[in-house]
Amino acid sequence: MTNEIIKALVLDKSIRLYFTDNTKVLQEIMKLSKIKDKACYLALAKAVSIMSLLSVTLKTTQRISTVITVTNKKHKIYADTDADGNVRGYVNQALLEEHQQQNSVQSLKEFIGPNASIRMMKGFEMNQFTGITDMPYQNIDDDFAYYFKQSEQTNTIIQTNIEFDNNHGLAKSYGIYAQVLPGTKEGSLEYIREQFEAENLAPMLLGMNDAEIEKELNHHFHNSKVMERKSIQFACHCSxxxxxxxxxxxxxxxxxxxxxxxxxxxxxxxxxxxxxxxxxxxxxxxxxxx
Ligand SMILES: [Zn+2]
The missing domain is CATH 3.90.1280.10 (HSP33 redox switch-like)
Incomplete structure (x- = not known):
């Protein structure tokens, strides 16, 4: 099962915009995870969705892996990706044992709790950079954006959207990632966030071909261009x-x-x-x- 990440440049090519409908890839990963608890499920799905978007920021043999340690320090969520768009995600055994059976009523915010952290390892096999930040927003999307602000000094918007079907399975997943390039005007990123929210842009764009996407993007953000599409897929590197x-x-x-x-x-x-x-x-x- 593969999905695509669409790469575009918007607002006079001053902002990188990536978006994806990664439903098929996430359905495959989430089915294998066997998590029943909704908050835990949502946390893993969001982490995997973010990793899928980050895959297109990588070059050659670069990899990114992330570990979310929630406030209950025994509970960890892992997700990783590489430049070929291979994505995977899973939770550790302690978390799985607790959340495989029951469906608690806690929210995502309660599940993450006030003292969670994100650790990211990025780089090549022998040359890795590790960064760690706390999770002040307790919603994963804004916490990853906060990570990029803190550790790489780049302003980023990350939004992932997970919809459930009636059987607590994953019905739809999509995400957007926007990052400023040098020379971006103040407030540009906020403008993009507003436009995406007010017009519910992401689902609309994801149903379009490249020419239509470019037209729609230009309608909201002048001088935009669709650059390319890259595939993502689930792959486990076990042996x-x-x-x-x-x-x-x-x-x-x-x-x-x-x-x-x-x-x-x-x-x-x-x-x-x-x-x-x-x-x-x-x-x-x-x-x-x-
Ligand atoms: Zn495996």
């Missing part, structure tokens, strides 16, 4: 090697039992659901080497 750690966590006794009864050990990636099977002979090798 069998990563699951050797799980085998290592089992006792010699347990592993021996598996080899003696000639049974394999099954592991499963909780992000993408892929299964990795370790055969008795693989377990035997592991036992000999540790």
């Amino acid at each position: 069998k090697e990563m699951f050797y750690g799980f085998l290592f966590s089992l006792s010699d006794e347990e592993l021996q039992k598996a080899t003696e009864s000639n049974t394999s050990v099954d592991t499963k990636c909780h992000i993408c659901g892929r299964q990795y099977v370790f055969s008795p002979s693989e377990i035997k090798i592991l036992l000999q080497t540790r």
Whole structure:
């Protein structure tokens, strides 16, 4: 399943504007997450939607990963993306265990709480920049914009919109990201926010082709141009090697039992659901080497 990010320049090409209908990608990720609680679901969906928009800011082999630690410090949300538009997101086991079954009545704001933080790692494999900020807005969108203001000194608007269907599944998701370039006039970003809100622009633009989008953008923001479209898709980078750690966590006794009864050990990636099977002979090798 793929969706597209539309990249445009608006207001005399002084502002980068990215927007997307990423419903299909988010539906796939959120279905795998198995989260029932609405606030937790919304938090992960928003984080993933933001990452999908940020994918188009990356070059070559650059990656961005983010960790949201909510006020209950044991609970963490992870999302990451790369320059090829691969996106994924998941919550840690502690959070999953608490929110897989029940649907509490808390709001997104209550779920995040007053002492949450955003950590972002951006860069290449061997050369990463890490930034961390608190989350004063407790709504994720404005907290990520606050992160960019604090750590990169850039003014940004981030708006994600998640709509639910009657079965608490994801019906629709879209998002916009606008960032000022050097020389932008004071108040430009606020003007864009107002226009998008007053005219409900995002859903309208997302139903249009490039020529229509450009016409509509020019109607609101002079001298605008659609630059390109880039695809995004869900992709998990897990591999069998990563699951050797799980085998290592089992006792010699347990592993021996598996080899003696000639049974394999099954592991499963909780992000993408892929299964990795370790055969008795693989377990035997592991036992000999540790
Ligand atoms: Zn996986």
